Amino acid sequence: MEKIPILKMGAFLLVTIQVDMHDRLAMQLQDDLTERIVSARARGVLIDISSLEVVDSFIGRMISNIAAMARVLDAETVVVGMQPAVAITLVELGLSLEGVRTALNVDKGMLLLQKRVANAQPGRRR
Amino acid sequence: MASGAGQIILNVFAKHDKELLAEWVQGQLASASLRSDLMRESELREQSREFIALLQQVLPSAKLDRIEGEEWTPIRDFLAGLSRSRAIQGFSPSETASFVFSLKQPLFSKVRTGSTDVQKLADELWIASVMFDKLGLFTGEMYQKSREEVISRQQQELLELSTPVVQLWQDILALPLIGTLDSARTQVVMENLLQKIVDTGAALAIIDITGVPTVDTLVAQHLLKTVAAARLMGADCIISGIRPQIAQTIVHLGVDLQDVTTKATLADAFSVALTRLGATISRNGAVA
Numbered sequence: 001m002e003k004i005p006i007l008k009m010g011a012f013l014l015v016t017i018q019v020d021m022h023d024r025l026a027m028q029l030q031d032d033l034t035e036r037i038v039s040a041r042a043r044g045v046l047i048d049i050s051s052l053e054v055v056d057s058f059i060g061r062m063i064s065n066i067a068a069m070a071r072v073l074d075a076e077t078v079v080v081g082m083q084p085a086v087a088i089t090l091v092e093l094g095l096s097l098e099g100v101r102t103a104l105n106v107d108k109g110m111l112l113l114q115k116r117v118a119n120a121q122p123g124r125r126r
Numbered sequence: 127m128a129s130g131a132g133q134i135i136l137n138v139f140a141k142h143d144k145e146l147l148a149e150w151v152q153g154q155l156a157s158a159s160l161r162s163d164l165m166r167e168s169e170l171r172e173q174s175r176e177f178i179a180l181l182q183q184v185l186p187s188a189k190l191d192r193i194e195g196e197e198w199t200p201i202r203d204f205l206a207g208l209s210r211s212r213a214i215q216g217f218s219p220s221e222t223a224s225f226v227f228s229l230k231q232p233l234f235s236k237v238r239t240g241s242t243d244v245q246k247l248a249d250e251l252w253i254a255s256v257m258f259d260k261l262g263l264f265t266g267e268m269y270q271k272s273r274e275e276v277i278s279r280q281q282q283e284l285l286e287l288s289t290p291v292v293q294l295w296q297d298i299l300a301l302p303l304i305g306t307l308d309s310a311r312t313q314v315v316m317e318n319l320l321q322k323i324v325d326t327g328a329a330l331a332i333i334d335i336t337g338v339p340t341v342d343t344l345v346a347q348h349l350l351k352t353v354a355a356a357r358l359m360g361a362d363c364i365i366s367g368i369r370p371q372i373a374q375t376i377v378h379l380g381v382d383l384q385d386v387t388t389k390a391t392l393a394d395a396f397s398v399a400l401t402r403l404g405a406t407i408s409r410n411g412a413v414a
Binding site: 084086090103 | 313316317320321323324327329351354355356357358359360361
């Protein structure tokens with residue numbers, strides 16, 4: 001069974017979504033990610049969707065869920081690599097990806113995470 | 127085709143085509159609607175000759191009252207091409223259609239000599255008249271169509287030309303919008319902007335609406351959509367060029383600009399952008 005690999009980069013986790021997500025894969029990802037955030041004491045999660053040419057409401061909801069779960073575990077989520085066509089579709093569909101920060105690429109995403117983590121007061125829920 | 131109907135007409139085209147051509151060209155050259163400034167006489171002769179040759183070719187096997195028929199295709203193609211080229215040359219629709227109508231007179235005068243039977247003559251002339259009316263109208267319609275093609279092509283070009291995205295500074299893009307913002311244009315604007323964000327890795331885009339004449343709820347919606355799309359790509363937007371009148375309209379209409387920064391001038395927006403990026407400009411003394 002395929003699993004989406006989760007890489008650790010310093011205090012952050014990097015997830016690259018390259019395949020079409022279906023229910024089981026999404027659930028698996030949520031399980032693995034929450035597990036990993038705890039075990040690695042991660043402060044941030046970077047979700048790279050640069051390989052996705054189509055993002056539907058299912059994936060949108062999944063990303064929002066992951067961000068919410070991560071926040072409960074005191075980790076920030078940043079989505080990177082959104083393709084222009086995908087951004088336009090999401091806007092047209094009215095999916096705003098509430099509570100999820102976005103950045104152009106992994107570099108910028110990392111910078112963003114580092115800034116947010118530095119600004120966050122320890123132990124305080126934002 | 128009923129036997130006999132149109133027989134005299136066919137005869138004229140088969141036997142007297144050269145005289146017909148000569149008389150017709152004569153008539154066109156003498157006409158008040160001749161545009162010798164737009165077309166040379168030799169070209170006019172050539173077009174006339176070709177038209178008569180086509181009629182000679184098509185008429186024997188065609189239904190004279192149905193020009194939509196397949197046999198008429200070469201003539202329809204010829205007339206479509208003629209309308210198109212005359213439209214481009216600057217002829218008016220009437221001048222173009224009168225190319226066809228002016229053939230009536232020489233044809234009628236030839237038909238009149240083809241028989242002494244008054245009833246038959248009346249029938250033939252009527253058939254010829256109807257045929258030419260239809261051809262002339264077809265020519266007029268083709269003219270319209272080619273004009274419409276030009277307009278829609280220009281519209282497309284205008285759409286593409288009028289949404290440039292320029293880089294003002296490192297990481298700062300500017301998007302000066304000129305003209306009304308409808309949904310088609312918004313689509314083009316969004317695509318251009320997002321592509322440029324990807325290409326330059328810009329973090330800020332300034333959308334200047336000085337050139338947008340009216341801002342109503344629809345336009346505001348389109349602007350907000352563009353901002354949302356840019357944000358998804360990791361770039362924030364500042365809207366500049368808000369004229370005092372526009373500010374009033376926005377409030378009166380109850381448009382909610384949410385948390386988008388808005389400035390009156392591009393210069394102010396640029397200042398804000400620089401500050402956001404943590405850049406400053408210092409003046410060291412002008413260089414002559």
